[in-house]
Amino acid sequence: MNIRKETTSDIASIYKIHKQAFQQKDEAELVDELRQTSTFIPELSLVCEDDGKIIGHILFSRIAIHGEKQYNSLSLAPMAVLPLLQNQGIGSLLVRHGLRVAKTMGFGSVVVLGHPGYYPRFGFKKASKWGLQFPCEVPEEAFMAIELKEGALKGKAGMVSYPEPFGI
Numbered sequence: 001m002n003i004r005k006e007t008t009s010d011i012a013s014i015y016k017i018h019k020q021a022f023q024q025k026d027e028a029e030l031v032d033e034l035r036q037t038s039t040f041i042p043e044l045s046l047v048c049e050d051d052g053k054i055i056g057h058i059l060f061s062r063i064a065i066h067g068e069k070q071y072n073s074l075s076l077a078p079m080a081v082l083p084l085l086q087n088q089g090i091g092s093l094l095v096r097h098g099l100r101v102a103k104t105m106g107f108g109s110v111v112v113l114g115h116p117g118y119y120p121r122f123g124f125k126k127a128s129k130w131g132l133q134f135p136c137e138v139p140e141e142a143f144m145a146i147e148l149k150e151g152a153l154k155g156k157a158g159m160v161s162y163p164e165p166f167g168i
Contacts, residue, residue, distance in 0.1 A: 001048055001049065001050045001055075001090070001093065002048070002049050002050075003046055003047070003048050003049075003093060003094060003097045004046065004047060004049070005042060005043055005045065005046060005047075006042070006045040006046065006047050006057070010047050010054055011032075011035075013047075013053075013054035014028075014031060014045075014047065014054065014057045015028040015031070015032065016028075017054060017055070017056065017057050017080045017081070017082055018030075018031060018057065018078060018080045020080075020082060020083055021080035021081060021082065021083060021086070022078075022080065027078040027080065030077075030078060030165055030166065031045075031057070031059055031078065033165035034059065034061055034163060034165050037061075037163050037164070037165065038062075039061045039062040039063070039163040040061060040062075041060060041061065041062060041074075041105075043101060043105060044059065044060035044061075044074070044098060044101060044102060044105070045057070045058075045059050045060075046058050046059075046094060046097060046098055046101070048081075048090055048093060048094055055081060055082050055085050055090060056079075056080065056081040056082065056085070056090045056091065056093075056094050057079070057080055057094070058076065058078075058079040058091075058094040058095065058098050059076075059077065059078060059079070060074045060075065060076055060098055060102055060107075060110065061074065061075050061077070061162075061163055062074060062075075062163070063075045063111065063160055063161060063162055063163070064160070064161040065132060065156050065158045065159070065160055065161070066158045066159045066160075066161055067131075067155075067156055067157050067158025067159075068155075068158070071156045071158070072107075073107070073108070073109045073110065073111060073145075073153075073160070074102055074107050074109070074110045074111070075110070075111050075112065075160075075162060075166075076095070076098065076110050076111070076112040076114075077112065077113065077114075077166075079091055079094060079095065081094075091118075092121070092122075095119075095122050096122065099122065099146070099148065102148060103148040103149070107148055108147065108148055108149040108152030108153070109145055109146065109147050109148060109149075109152045109153050110124075110145065110146050110148065111127055111132065111143070111144065111145045111160055112124060112143075112144050112145075113134065113138060113142055113143050113144075114142065114144065115142070116139075116141040116142055116144070119144050120144070122146065123146045124144035124145065124146045125144060125145065125146070126140060126141060126143070126144060126145075127143045127144055127145040127160075128140055128143070129145075130145060130153040130154070130156065130157060131156075131157025131158070132145055132153070132156075132157065132158065132160055133157075133158065133159045133160065134160060134168075135159060135160060135161065135162065135168045136168055
């Protein structure tokens with residue numbers, strides 16, 4: 001398996017993966033819409049391929065934290081693996097690789113709204129630990145964050161602002 005930056009020839013496969021994984025098209029369309037925004041970071045739209053076939057995708061987008069000042073961060077969303085290949089560690093490979101790339105690029109933190117039984121294995125903790133707030137009501141344990149650089153979220157409490165395509 002190989003994890004790499006998406007290319008334009010991967011776009012149709014990425015759409016199909018998200019549509020199949022989520023059993024509807026919202027996340028697939030979200031990825032397409034995010035590509036058209038200034039929050040899209042091509043180096044953080046990653047695919048996992050096996051024998052030349054795209055089997056998974058993860059996207060990290062720029063977000064803002066509005067506290068005393070505005071702070072930059074990333075959002076991990078969405079991530080998908082072909083249904084027949086789920087629960088085989090492909091998603092974990094994508095998350096770990098993506099976090100490494102984000103850190104190498106100089107980003108200090110990432111937030112995720114996701115399964116509280118899944119993301120802590122990568123170091124994510126409740127975002128409320130740093131005073132981060134989601135823009136609408138969600139279970140506290142589902143909104144998480146990770147510091148890619150120690151202290152990156154210290155003193156940056158505030159409301160997280162997502163790109164418009166998220167619709168929140």
